[in-house]
Amino acid sequence: MTKPFPVIKSKFFIDVVDSLVELSCQDAQLANEIKQLDQLAQQKNITFYEIIYQILHKN
Numbered sequence: 001m002t003k004p005f006p007v008i009k010s011k012f013f014i015d016v017v018d019s020l021v022e023l024s025c026q027d028a029q030l031a032n033e034i035k036q037l038d039q040l041a042q043q044k045n046i047t048f049y050e051i052i053y054q055i056l057h058k059n
Helices: 011-026 028-044 048-058
Strands: none
Touching (some): 011 028, 028 048
């Protein structure tokens, strides 16, 4: 099982990710990317927040 990422406890990080999700209602390309990331998170059996953290941490 994957260990939880410590940053996920950060309200700021969660709020930023939630804001992106809200913005995706107005941006079809962003919405599509978010859907793809959500599917990837489900395949890896991790949360959406964790997949975002992994991507940001790599780059």
